[in-house]
Amino acid sequence: MNEPLAERVRPKSLEDYISQSHLVGENGSLTFLIKKGILPSLILWGPPGTGKTTLATIIANEVDRPFYTLSAINSGVKDIREIIEKAKQSGGLFTTKNPILFIDEIHRFSKSQQDSLLGAVEKGWVTLIGATTENPSFEVIPALLSRCQVYILNPFDKNNLIALLERAIKKDKHLQTKNIELKETEALLKLSGGDGRKLLNIFELLVNSEGSDTIIITNELVLSKVQKNTVLYDKTGEQHYDIVSAFIKSIRGSDPNGAVYWLARMIEGGEDVKFIARRMLIAASEDIGNANPTALVMANTTFQAVTTIGYPEARILLSQCAIYLATSAKSNASYEAIGKAQQMVKQTGDLSVPLPLRNAPTKLMKDLGYGDNYKYAHNYENNFVAAEFLPDEISGTSFYIPGNNNREKTIKEFLKNRWKDKYEL
Incomplete structure (x- = not known):
């Protein structure tokens, strides 16, 4: 059987x-x-x-x-x-x-x-x-x-699901040998999520877990015997988010083995190839960023490629990208920077753009001082001139703090050479 x-x-x-x-x-x-x-x-x-x-x-x-x-x-x-x-x-x-x-x-x-x-x-x-x-x-x-x-096709409603159970009890030779009473079905129906196949799989697991030939289905029995033992991958449920979370955390934690394992769980569970590639694209920026800018290029290329190729071959490209991201240098400095900047915007509201930074396409705007004293960087040595690019109220604020990795150490030196002590780095 x-x-x-x-x-x-x-x-x-x-x-x-x-x-x-x-x-x-x-x-x-x-x-x-x-x-x-x-x-x-x-x-x-x-x-x-x-x-x-x-x-x-x-x-x-x-x-x-x-x-x-x-x-x-x-x-x-x-x-x-x-x-x-x-x-x-x-x-x-x-x-x-x-x-x-x-x-x-x-x-x-x-x-x-x-x-x-x-x-x-x-x-x-x-x-x-x-x-x-x-x-x-x-x-x-x-x-x-x-x-x-x-x-x-619509999800099965309550009456459909109960009809499926009753039909299975009546038609299946194995279940015919049992004395099964559907006393309570709410837990079974909830766990099924309108999925007839899942309902029957859970029901069979429940029946097989009982030693007696007389089985009275109750909500308590279902929750105690089935919920803990049902290992399913639901693309819209809690496990969907748990597994993709484990996948991203494995990449963030620089563990290619964990990344590939959770990737395999998603693939075998029928996860959408574009969803997986999209998550790696986000991770390439959020968790790697400027520590290795090529990671974003790699992830974007993977997204485009797997969208064209599809399964089953796409699994190879997904694996290659996941391993690359997991073994790459990490930095969340860009992620942190935009978070700080957004928080500042929420705290300070719509601060005025300094006049030197404003565009002046009309005579009136020029007369009002738009663009006055703007220093065009390319007119200066090394294409740089010290100026203020934030509103006066938050002048000197640092949102971006370079990470402690080879690539961003170079960025930190670049900023120090340009800005001296203006920003705290």
């Missing part, structure tokens, strides 16, 4: 399919098309565990089409082309039996991978069904999106 409960009780027909009545109910927007066997290429967009894969499989069965499936996590252009070649041999433009190509997590496909689908979809060699948890407006290229209809 190694197959998870969610897989064992996966619906095989629309009659068994729970929820999404706006799509496949009596008057659902997909119901008529399925019954007529007229199926456009489509994108199923919804949160995890709302039945996207199940619905795609049922649709293929209902319309009696060959069904091919790919996962964007571990498939590339080569895999796509192989399936398209098979599809060309079994269907085509002038047949209603052209195969269905289902791509799970299509948002993970790079632009080039999505481009490779265009011809097959346009010529009718395949009917594409893509599943995504991300907004297709941002994650699916416009050319492909324009060739597909988008259908939104």
Whole structure:
């Protein structure tokens, strides 16, 4: 019994399919098309565990089409082309039996991978069904999106989730051997977060943890037995933030091993490649800054590259960048500087810009003294002349204090040579 409960009780027909009545109910927007066997290429967009894969499989069965499936996590252009070649041999433009190509997590496909689908979809060699948890407006290229209809799946509501549990208890052979009473379900439903798969996984864990064949489900039982043992990665929940926090702190702490481990946890948990790269881009400035300005260039290049490449290859680039950042010299001086400056602004309000620093595009402004006594740095030796660039009320304040690293020691010497004792460094 190694197959998870969610897989064992996966619906095989629309009659068994729970929820999404706006799509496949009596008057659902997909119901008529399925019954007529007229199926456009489509994108199923919804949160995890709302039945996207199940619905795609049922649709293929209902319309009696060959069904091919790919996962964007571990498939590339080569895999796509192989399936398209098979599809060309079994269907085509002038047949209603052209195969269905289902791509799970299509948002993970790079632009080039999505481009490779265009011809097959346009010529009718395949009917594409893509599943995504991300907004297709941002994650699916416009050319492909324009060739597909988008259908939104909603999270399971309370009644749907209870119906899933009751159906599992009734249909699953293992659960049929147990005497299970759903006395209280609030804790189970809360932990599921509207995710049917998560609900069934937690329920199975709970049942298997009980030694007795008589099991009364209560909130206390769920919280005591399940909550402590459930190890899941929720892209929108608390663990999402805990793991990315551990990732960034490993980089900040110069530990490449910790950085790569937490990176792997995010990748395996299905985290968005752009989210990970975006966090490293921030860390490159916040935690490394001018101690190694190349870190920001590296992180930005990584962000652009993984956005183009996508998974699975993007994991290599993410790893390279994470290790580079973790092993780089560190400084939070720029981060501290803007924080101090913002705090000063909040304390002192809108201080006037000194007249020498003001722009004077009109005669009136010149007559009012705008720009008077401004010293143009390039007119002086070493392109520098001592002047005041802060409002009078906060003159001489130092926001930026260079860090104690080789690069910023050079910056500190530069500032000392220019400003002498004007700023405390």
